[in-house]
Amino acid sequence: MNPDDDAERRPLLPPADDNGMPASTAGKQSLTLSQRLAVAVPCLVIIFAAEIGASMIAAPMSQIAEGVICRRFHPDVVDPTTDARCKNADVQAELAMLQGWGMTFALIPGLLMAVPYGMLADRYGRKVILCLSLFGMLLVQMTDVVIFLNPESFHYRLVWLDSLWIFIGGGPVVYMALLFTMANDVSTETQRSTTFFYLAAATIGGELASGPLAYVSMRNLGAWSSVFIGIMCLAAAALIAFAVPETRQPKAKESDAECRGQDVRRPVSESLRRRLSDGVKRAAASARRLFWDNRTLGLLLFSLLFSTLGKYVSLILKQYTAKRFQWSWSEAALLSSISAAVNLGLVAVVLPAASQVLLTRLHYSPSAKDMLMVRSGIVASVVGAFTIGLAPGSAMLVVGVVVFALGYGYGPAMRGLLVVVAGDDDVGTLFTAMSVLESAGVIVSGPLMAAAFNVGLSWGEFWTGLPFLAAGCLLSVAALIVFGVGVQEAETVKTVTVLNAEGDDISG
Template sequence: MALQLGSPRESLEEDGALLTPTEPAFLPPHKPTKKPWVLLVVLIFIIVAVVDVGAYLAEPPLTRLFEENLCLKYYREQDPSVIDGDGSIPEQLCKVDVVQQRLATIFGWQDMFSAIPGILLAVPYGTWADKVGRKWIVTASLVGLDLAFVWVMIITYFNSLPLQLTWFSSAFTIIGGGPIVAMAIGVTMISDIVPPEKRTTVFLYLTACVLVAEMLAPIMAARLMESGNWLPLLLSLAIQLMGVVVALFIPETLHLRDLPEPKDSGDQVFELQPTPTTSHFSLRAQLRNFQDAVHFLRSDWTLSLVVLTFLANRLGRQCISLLVRYASKRYNWEIKKAAYLLSFRAATNLVAVTILIPLANFFLLKKLRFPAHWADLWIARGSIAFTTIAFFVMGIAAHPSLLIIGLLIYNMGTGYTAAMRSVSIHVVGGQSSPDIGKLMSTIAIAESIGAMIAGPLLSELFQVGIGLGGAWLGLPFLTSVVVFAFMTVVTNYIDVGDKEPSYVPVHDEDEEEIRTSALDHEELARHRDLP
């Protein structure tokens, strides 16, 4: 994955090992030790699985509580006789257009407000991650998410409070920057330690962890919802708090990457860092961050295209978040029944992520002998084409069986994010590049902007579709077809070149100290021999 000609960031991994001088004769041959990346990756996978189980466990009951809240307020005004003596109301009565449109509004604007901290804080937290370490930023992000969840639970518990107050939960994600920043830093931790030829596979298995959580959690939620909506929510909170505890025990990865010395050249190197004299979170610093982010992207046309695809790809993720409400409204299903679609999608997606896509990657690497970066790019291109077809099928799905077919096709496009993240790492010079943290922060900003736009947009399209009725309910998915068709064209214009960066192993600290001392001793002896 080479950079475009003229880029200020030539591939930093092509120089090989950092210590290249001839070894002294009295030292045994040096055998570089491998990075302890397997164990660390497993620990990161565990925390991702734990946190996502908690998040997906909360989604169906929270959706039902929101719907019930809006439904009760509607029928108190329109027809109080349908409300039971205990204040409950049959779920089937809540599928009326007005209630579903209000529900779409609540979730749509929540998506927008949740994206704002990621846009404003991705770069400062990315900079901090490069200075103080990754694990503390990830831990702070999880704490902020837990506080936001507690706020939503409090507002939902008191039925008299307007649900719009849940939008203020986004303020708590100022702590750590929110879910997109947490994922960006987590990916950076993996990028610090995983060899380039294994990155796409590791990212795919990271996706598999999320899918396992998504597969199990909705089934658990549906069963627990038979005993009430609050039991799965309380269990979800406990699990997410456990994720914070696990995060405290993850080793730091910042020191496990090798950073080559800057090259002595006239090229300008852009750094996404706030001005030294101001706070990371001041207005002046934020303006500087965005200015530097623009320079960072303008410095390389390929990098700009790659980051653009992440912005558009966020629309797809937001569209899938409509799945439960879409199926519930279109097929008149109960929410806990519609939640099983999430488990089905995750289970079949797991097969694609752990078997089909790795097989495709193996075929491209071993049989066709593509360089790793070209294999990644072709997986991304194929994935985005599958996603485009899937949204079209889901958008016209008048029958549940057609929706299921659309989900199966969608699963074939799951490899896009993992493959394109690997491509992006190559574009900035590989895993030893000092721009990795800046890259992930920039991608987080792009995804946050995408989420901020997609949330209200898809909500409005869903409301329009509800108002028009019939096949128009699939309007959000059909709109996504246009976006992803455009992305399909863009990915075919991305050219990552023919260079292949090398993997720079981390050496044992004691061994490195011996080598350095020996080299110093040899240098001193040479100076003594000089006249």
């Protein structure tokens, strides 16, 4: 065997130390800077490349879809980008419905497969599942290209079926959960939130870079050029994923080997039944620990159902801007760069610096620091959503986008808070549960915002911002939950949960 191949397969995290310290703690403390960077740098590059790809595809694909729908409704349209009929309510309502339900259908397979893939990642490793996720996402975009390049042969609603590719790897739900899990695997408790902020900064950096790139390519080379560049970026992210070291703990791998050795001595049918039964028991036990035994954790997780509208806002925002303020799709793509610039400064500089000040100078506990950031972020999101929805002109729209962007730190801070409250046990399952709940929120919000946009169109121009008013209301529910949970309560529940877990281990 090639020594390099053996080194590539060697896990990054070492087993438990001689003093009995868990591998999750001992491994993180013993990692060198180069070992941490070997995971962090590829993860950041993957997020950056994938975000550029996704963002460069979104705006031009919306323009392409609008043109296809417009020509189906008005066959005599020559140039959909300049024909005013393509901005009529019938075309815009159909486009909003196509994108809203499209997002819902795209997330359903990921929602169904997230927990199984999360358990597989905890059992067999993060890397292989990450590669599968990116490959499935790439197939989705390539299928979209085939359908929209041949509108005479394929009805545009067939794009809803390309979500079937998400069953390969679980799609964005599993992809993001795995990246945050891998980052957590090599981060200590004090580093965790800062690490998550930098992962979010890579996402924003990709979005920031993609806005001008999409604008230039769409204006000079056409919408399809931006789409193909985006697909190449996604392909690059999938290739880079192969270079990420495995971060799953070897202690779990040794247990797997023991289980496999026991299974060899059993009949195949008995082995399969045992594996299925054990999997169901582990999933039920994890769900009980996350939602029932730890009520505070359950409430915070439940709030994610209402706080995920921001993931859909970027898509509906472009259509809203193009319709209400008569911006071109390429100009609307630049609007996302304004939001990305604010987000990047927030999570790359402001929030990490604030985190250090709160921890070192003001002596906040990790959970108190994360809770403060979570509450600040959700308030900014609520105010920004209502400002966008009520904006009378472009200037106020930009103000609303900037305020809404200030709430971007909510997600990374919430992840850090949840890990502090829950502890390191079943961290892969925790992040997967977070992604499932976030996806469930988007599944509801996609059709909801599309329906709200259609209702707003029927009520008149002022009410085209109705989706953002609905978003503000739902985000307010998340804010009520977050402000209703006390920091001391969260820390107390964590302590009780740890003691219960130790008691279970002793009794076992």
